[in-house]
Amino acid sequence: MKLPGTPRAIALFDVHQVPLAISLSQRHPGAEIWQLGDDPADGLDSALVLDLGAVGDLRPVWERAEALGIESGRLGSERRL
Numbered sequence: 001m002k003l004p005g006t007p008r009a010i011a012l013f014d015v016h017q018v019p020l021a022i023s024l025s026q027r028h029p030g031a032e033i034w035q036l037g038d039d040p041a042d043g044l045d046s047a048l049v050l051d052l053g054a055v056g057d058l059r060p061v062w063e064r065a066e067a068l069g070i071e072s073g074r075l076g077s078e079r080r081l
Contacts, residue, residue, distance in 0.1 A: 006030070008068040009047075013037040018044060032068065036061075 011034045012021045018041045021033050032047035040049045048064055065071075 008032065008070055009034050009065065011036050013052075015039055015041045034061075034064075 007024065007028045008030070009032050010021050010024045010028075012018065014037050021044075025031055025033055033044065034048040034050070035041065035044065035046045036048075036050055036052050038051045038053055040046070040051075048061070050061065052058075
């Protein structure tokens with residue numbers, strides 16, 4: 001599947017998605033792996049590990065996305081028409 005653009009982050013929510021995340025990160029070496037589920041995989045080199053169900057403040061996720069050049073629309077990065 002051809003992706004529109006260059007992936008900057010690969011998010012996985014379950015340990016069963018690890019093989020796909022690793023494969024995608026090998027295909028797109030500049031992309032970060034983010035583990036966003038409640039049971040992070042041991043030994044996986046992830047730039048961000050966060051249980052979205054337990055965290056109250058998502059600002060670290062938006063800041064990380066903005067730092068990668070991903071427009072989150074949360075911190076003033078939304079495109080002006």
